[in-house]
Structure formats: C-alpha cells, structure tokens
Amino acid sequence: GEFTKRAFQNGKLDLTEVEGLGDLIHAETEAQRRQALRQMSGELGQVYQRWSRQLMRALAHIEAFIDFSEDDNVEEGVLLAVDEVVEKLQKELEEHLGDNRRGERLRDGVQVVLTGATNAGKSSLLNVISQKPTAIVSAIPGTTRDVVEAALNIGGYPVILSDTAGLRDSEDPIEKEGVRRAKARVGEADVIVAVIDVSDGLLSREAPLAHLQNLFSSLQGDGHRSVVVALNKVDLLSQESIVGIKQLYQESGLPPVCLLSCHTGEGIGNFLRVLRDRLKAICGDPLQGAPTITQTRHRHHLTACHNALGRYSGHRQLDLVLSAEELRIAHRQLGAITGRVSTEEILDIIFSDFCIGK
Numbered sequence: 001g002e003f004t005k006r007a008f009q010n011g012k013l014d015l016t017e018v019e020g021l022g023d024l025i026h027a028e029t030e031a032q033r034r035q036a037l038r039q040m041s042g043e044l045g046q047v048y049q050r051w052s053r054q055l056m057r058a059l060a061h062i063e064a065f066i067d068f069s070e071d072d073n074v075e076e077g078v079l080l081a082v083d084e085v086v087e088k089l090q091k092e093l094e095e096h097l098g099d100n101r102r103g104e105r106l107r108d109g110v111q112v113v114l115t116g117a118t119n120a121g122k123s124s125l126l127n128v129i130s131q132k133p134t135a136i137v138s139a140i141p142g143t144t145r146d147v148v149e150a151a152l153n154i155g156g157y158p159v160i161l162s163d164t165a166g167l168r169d170s171e172d173p174i175e176k177e178g179v180r181r182a183k184a185r186v187g188e189a190d191v192i193v194a195v196i197d198v199s200d201g202l203l204s205r206e207a208p209l210a211h212l213q214n215l216f217s218s219l220q221g222d223g224h225r226s227v228v229v230a231l232n233k234v235d236l237l238s239q240e241s242i243v244g245i246k247q248l249y250q251e252s253g254l255p256p257v258c259l260l261s262c263h264t265g266e267g268i269g270n271f272l273r274v275l276r277d278r279l280k281a282i283c284g285d286p287l288q289g290a291p292t293i294t295q296t297r298h299r300h301h302l303t304a305c306h307n308a309l310g311r312y313s314g315h316r317q318l319d320l321v322l323s324a325e326e327l328r329i330a331h332r333q334l335g336a337i338t339g340r341v342s343t344e345e346i347l348d349i350i351f352s353d354f355c356i357g358k
C-alpha cells in the first residue's frame, strides 16, 4: 500500500515508516539489556535470600534437636515444622526450575534462526529486519557461508537473529562447512524461521502443501521449538496466485505462514508481529509473575539444592544425622548464589530459638 511505498525508498526499507513497527523493533543496546536484567535479578536475589534464611533456620533446628533433645529442651514438634518448611521449599523450587529457561533466554537473547534453501532470501530478511546491510545479498546461490548474527529487540524481547548458509548438497568444502554450521545453529534455535522462495521453491512443486507439511514436522522435531514459515518474494506473484496460496493454506490445517516480500516490505509488519507473539509465548511477560532464573549457574545450584531436599525427605525417618547433612548441602548450594553463611550464624539461631544453656 501507500505506506510501503513511503517506507521503501532507494532500495532500502525503513521500518519506522511502517505503521506500528517503529516501536516493535530496534537494535538492542547492551545497556538497555543490562538495566532490565538488573531489575529482575534484584527481585530474584530477595527470593534466594528468603529461601536461604528458611533453610538455615531449619538446619539449626534439626541440629538443636540432634544435640539437645535428650535433655528435653527441644521437642519433637520442631522436626515436623522443619519437614513442613522443606516440603514447601521443594515445591517453590520446582516451580522456579520449571520456568522453561525463560530468564536465561531473556538474558542471553532468544535464538531466532533463519534457514531454508539457497537464494530463498534469508540474508535479505535479516537485513530488512536489522535495518542495515549486515549480510551479503546476491543472486548467486550459496552466498552466505558463515553464520551472521544481529542483536535486536523485537517487541521488548531480546533476540539474536542468525542468518545461515542455504541448505543444499555441495562439493565445495567451504560451503559444506557452512551448511554444517547452519544445521548446528538450527539445532540450537528457540524459533526457526523457514524462508521459502514462494515464486520458485513452492509453486513449482507438485504438492506444495505436502512439502510444507514435511517441513513443519522435520523442523519441529522435539516439539519445544517454534517454527515460523516465511513465504518470501510475494512481489513476484500475481494477485491471483496469492489468493490461491492463501486459500489452499487455510484449508490445509497447517500452522499459519507469513507471505512477505523483502523487496517491497509487504507482509514484513505482520511477520514481525507473528514473531513477537512467539517470543511472548517463549519468554512470558518479564514484568509479570514470579521472577525467572537468569543464569545457568544459578539453575545448576538450585537443582542441586532441590535434589538434596529430596534426599532429606528420604533419610528423615531413618537417619536424622544423614538428613541434617542433606539440609546442610542444600543450604550450601543456595549459599553459592547468595553468599556463604558461617557456622556462628547457625549457632546464633540455635541459642536464640531454644532455651539451651540458659
């Protein structure tokens, strides 16, 4: 339409001119990303501190029971209270760990990978979205060999958008290596964008839908990944063919595809909105709900903490000393995140919560 003509001048597409897109996408600065993360890790720190305090108290109470229960200073009820605390903590940790790595993705950027046959327009799409000629575009198939990355913010979500070598069999050792890297990158993707030249790769096929069906099932693989299909170069199609493709598609029951053109900008806005919705589904709303884990190292210690709490419950009825040891391990794992706690602090709790030696 009119806005596309305005937005696409001198062979360069200006997305800020496309309605609503100015706010949707911009290059992400390191400072902006750090700011958002600081806020999130501040809230997280408070959660971990609270857990650490609860665990420390539970540990102190168990030790008090072991050491002083014979003198009748510490009663059985203390142990039941500890059990309750541990159980609640286990549940909270499970919820926290089951966040689908949302926080880590927010920290490192969601991996969005462009893939497809040579000449489909992957590099063109990267350039349009990142608003600069990041990747070399040419009519020669097999232009891209290395993975080319752009750090972007799409709808508020940090994204690492990667352009990759076009997939085809090649005897050229450099292109072969490029294809290997492309496949490896697709394997790590959170969102795969399959780029297809609609004027060639799709319409010339006898059964375009079967082709797309195969594509979806081969890319989706483990089911965790999100696939977006971009049918590029619609500018080369007649209005009639476009309507035909849309119709064919709607009746197919396949996930929606985006018809677009890197040359005219048509459909790019819609594509970015579809992408944003996928990012939302993956990351959640970072400003709502419980704060999420932002570091893989934290996840490691939290998992170890959770495992130790599980072993606590296992030992609890059989061997109190062993179960106390598991609490100590659990607490130490949290300490690796929040900072260590001294033995004195545990003794402080024992002597302040019980009438021992008074």
Ligand SMILES: Nc1nc2c(ncn2[C@@H]2O[C@H](COP(=O)(O)OP(=O)(O)OP(=O)(O)O)[C@@H](O)[C@H]2O)c(=O)[nH]1
Binding pocket: 117, 118, 119, 120, 121, 122, 123, 124, 125, 136, 137, 138, 139, 140, 141, 142, 143, 144, 145, 164, 165, 166, 167, 232, 233, 234, 235, 236, 260, 261, 262, 263, 264
């Ligand atoms: N008409 C038209 N041509 C396009 C469009 N997008 C890309 N092209 C052209 O298609 C050719 C290939 O584009 P590239 O972006 O280099 O394709 P690629 O998928 O990165 O190709 P490889 O790196 O070889 O895998 C170039 O000549 C582009 O100008 C489009 O939307 N419409």
Ligand SMILES: [Mg+2]
Binding pocket: 122, 123, 124, 135, 136, 137, 143, 144, 163, 164, 165, 166
């Ligand atoms: Mg390319």
